[in-house]
Every structure is written in structure tokens, then in C-alpha cells.
Amino acid sequence: ETGVTQTPRHLVMGMTNKKSLKCEQHLGHNAMYWYKQSAKKPLELMFVYSLEERVENNSVPSRFSPECPNSSHLFLHLHTLQPEDSALYLCASSQALMTGEQYFGPGTRLTVT
Amino acid sequence: TQLLEQSPQFLSIQEGENLTVYCNSSSVFSSLQWYRQEPGEGPVLLVTVVTGGEVKKLKRLTFQFGDARKDSSLHITAAQPGDTGLYLCAPRAGTYKYIFGTGTRLKVLA
Numbered sequence: 251e252t253g254v255t256q257t258p259r260h261l262v263m264g265m266t267n268k269k270s271l272k273c274e275q276h277l278g279h280n281a282m283y284w285y286k287q288s289a290k291k292p293l294e295l296m297f298v299y300s301l302e303e304r305v306e307n308n309s310v311p312s313r314f315s316p317e318c319p320n321s322s323h324l325f326l327h328l329h330t331l332q333p334e335d336s337a338l339y340l341c342a343s344s345q346a347l348m349t350g351e352q353y354f355g356p357g358t359r360l361t362v363t
Numbered sequence: 364t365q366l367l368e369q370s371p372q373f374l375s376i377q378e379g380e381n382l383t384v385y386c387n388s389s390s391v392f393s394s395l396q397w398y399r400q401e402p403g404e405g406p407v408l409l410v411t412v413v414t415g416g417e418v419k420k421l422k423r424l425t426f427q428f429g430d431a432r433k434d435s436s437l438h439i440t441a442a443q444p445g446d447t448g449l450y451l452c453a454p455r456a457g458t459y460k461y462i463f464g465t466g467t468r469l470k471v472l473a
Binding site for chain 2: 295
């Protein structure tokens with residue numbers, strides 16, 4: 251595997267479910283990010299991790315809970331989501347905090363029913 | 364609040380035509396990135412511009428950063444179907460933040 255991978259690629263969940271999104275980067279980067287991309291809206295930065303420490307929580311509701319166990323892995327734990335949370339969730343990594351190029355994964359298309 | 368506008372929102376052209384898309388703001392930025400996103404994929408960085416008035420070329424794509432570093436343009440010469448995608452501009456908006464526009468969705472017809 252190379253680059254940034256995300257699983258699952260598609261997820262349908264009910265509002266009472268608990269699920270997790272996984273991101274893995276094989277680039278040796280030190281910073282990782284979660285973005286939300288909704289139809290007709292700009293990419294929204296949700297969380298930023300640098301060297302496994304969270305440095306940004308962009309007023310994201312507590313039903314989204316990130317976890318970064320090491321510099322290669324990033325999770326987004328989901329619980330009691332709302333239909334308006336349906337979106338494409340993108341993970342990205344960069345060599346260091348917001349320097350240079352961000353490499354994005356293919357995203358997880360989430361549908362909340 | 365920093366407002367970022369990309370235009371046009373949608374563009375459908377024939378193969379071989381030229382086009383320009385724009386990214387405008389009232390704020391001054393230290394740098395700006397352009398990405399292309401294809402369906403089912405994440406955005407891929409095309410270029411970063413840093414200096415006011417800077418022009419960068421990537422094959423048939425020409426990127427320009429405005430003199431005042433508030434706007435940018437992307438010009439594509441002789442567009443090809445492979446250029447189809449969502450073009451996003453992302454100015455640097457803080458120590459480590461980039462903000463993204465809503466993008467220009469380009470479709471190049473063969």
C-alpha cells in the first residue's frame with residue numbers, strides 16, 4: 251500500500267449506530283487531518299494532529315471523536331449522528347504541520363439514515 | 364470571516380478549447396494552493412504559489428497569484444477530457460490552516 255488509504259470507502263449507518271472511519275498513511279508524515287466535504291460546501295477542516303497530539307478541534311460536535319494512536323493511523327469514531335452529517339470524509343497527511351503538500355486519501359462516503 | 368469565491372461554479376467545454384477559472388477573496392494570503400479532485404478520489408495538489416504576481420506552469424496549466432495576493436487564476440490551454448474534475452483553490456489562512464473554496468467543476472467533452 252502506498253499513499254493515504256481510508257476504510258471503509260462507503261458507509262451507511264443509522265442515527266443510533268456507532269462506527270469508526272480509519273485512515274492510514276504510508277508516507278512517514280508527522281501530521282494528519284480530517285476534513286468533511288458536503289455537497290455545495292467547501293472542505294471543512296475538522297481535526298488536526300501533529301506527532302499524535304491534537305492541535306485543532308474546529309468546533310466539531312462531540313458525536314465525532316478522533317483518535318491518533320500513532321503517526322501512521324488516524325480514526326474518526328462516530329456515534330448518534332444526524333442525517334446532515336452525511337458527507338465525504340477525507341483524511342490527509344503532510345510531512346509536518348500544514349507545511350508543503352497535503353496528501354489526501356480517497357475518502358469515506360458516509361450516509362446517515 | 365474570510366470569504367473565498369471560485370468562479371465559475373460549473374464549466375462544460377469541448378476538447379481543445381481554452382478556459383480560465385478564478386479564485387477571489389477580499390483577504391490577503393501568504394500563499395495559495397490549487398487542487399484537482401476527480402470523482403471518487405481525494406484532492407491532489409497541483410501547485411503552490413507564494414509571491415504576488417507569481418506565474419507557474421504545469422504542462423498546459425498556467426497558475427497566477429494576484430499582485431496583492433488576494434486572488435488567483437488557473438488557465439488551461441487546449442483542454443482534454445483528462446482535465447475533467449473539480450478544481451479547488453486553497454489559500455493559507457493561518458499558521459497551519461488552509462481554507463478551501465467550493466470549487467469549479469470542469470467537464471471537457473471529447
